[in-house]
Amino acid sequence: MEYFERAKAIRLRSHHRKFLLADDDGEHVIQDRQGTIKNARWKVEFDKRYDNVIRLKSCYGRYLTASEDPHILGVTGQKVVQSIPPKINSSVEWEPIVEGSKVRLKTRYGNYLRANGGVPPWRNSITHDIPHRHRNWILWDVEIVEIRLHPPRRKSNPSADLDLDSSFHLTSCPIPLASDPNSGSSNNEGRMIYYKLADDDGDIYDEEGSFLFKGNTIEDLTQNLEEETELENIFVCSRNPMNGRLYPLRLALPPNNTTLNIIVVPATSIG
Numbered sequence: 001m002e003y004f005e006r007a008k009a010i011r012l013r014s015h016h017r018k019f020l021l022a023d024d025d026g027e028h029v030i031q032d033r034q035g036t037i038k039n040a041r042w043k044v045e046f047d048k049r050y051d052n053v054i055r056l057k058s059c060y061g062r063y064l065t066a067s068e069d070p071h072i073l074g075v076t077g078q079k080v081v082q083s084i085p086p087k088i089n090s091s092v093e094w095e096p097i098v099e100g101s102k103v104r105l106k107t108r109y110g111n112y113l114r115a116n117g118g119v120p121p122w123r124n125s126i127t128h129d130i131p132h133r134h135r136n137w138i139l140w141d142v143e144i145v146e147i148r149l150h151p152p153r154r155k156s157n158p159s160a161d162l163d164l165d166s167s168f169h170l171t172s173c174p175i176p177l178a179s180d181p182n183s184g185s186s187n188n189e190g191r192m193i194y195y196k197l198a199d200d201d202g203d204i205y206d207e208e209g210s211f212l213f214k215g216n217t218i219e220d221l222t223q224n225l226e227e228e229t230e231l232e233n234i235f236v237c238s239r240n241p242m243n244g245r246l247y248p249l250r251l252a253l254p255p256n257n258t259t260l261n262i263i264v265v266p267a268t269s270i271g
Helices: 218-229
Strands: 007-013 019-022 029-032 042-046 054-057 063-070 078-083 094-099 102-107 112-115 126-129 141-147 191-197 209-213 234-239 246-248 260-266
Touching: 029 078, 029 126, 054 094, 102 141, 191 218, 209 218, 218 234, 246 260
Parallel strands: 191 260
Antiparallel strands: 007 019, 007 042, 007 141, 019 029, 042 054, 054 063, 063 078, 078 126, 094 102, 102 112, 112 126, 191 209, 234 246, 234 260
16 A cells, blocks of 8 residues: 555556556556556545555546456456446455565455456456466556655544534634734745645544745635645634644734644535
């Protein structure tokens, strides 16, 4: 799983030195030496229910899918295709298994993603099965082509900590709301923002992001965080020092470029 925690998008290269490609028809999956085209790029998604399961989405918005259809009638090996199932199910879930410097991708049925060689119709085809020969055909090199800033790893703190309707606001803290004119500080110098993300269930990821913020208002900070996290409709929250619960920042930021530690909560997490 370490191969994928920091990966937002990847390329997979087979033993044949060819890349896993989403065919232009939006249905088939093939392998080809041309790895610079968009078809070789697969977006990585995680399943919150499992620690070691990923989904791979093609440039056409379709998932890499282990179908039940045989690649060739009467011959071992089932088709791997692109699909959009009506409901996300086990056919689009893959378990990465590290083997040396390479990875095997295992289906929930116990088969492996396999890049086939030989003569047509095997050549350049992709199937899933359990090979008895050519075991190196199920080994893949993983190349990260886009980094994920906030990897969804272990989460902490239950959603019971969320108290978005609390009347405890920033102005309740014993901090003056006006900057000290004698301090010599200027908001233009910026302040460091350290933040963690909460998911739709209100659970908070352990990983922390940071950036230098040069704005002056909560609206500015919210906009910057939406750009950083690629989320929309968020609450910018802090933790009540008296009871540890979360409350949204509503009125003003602390003065003098004070460093902030905050939690980014999607509006969908409170329903």
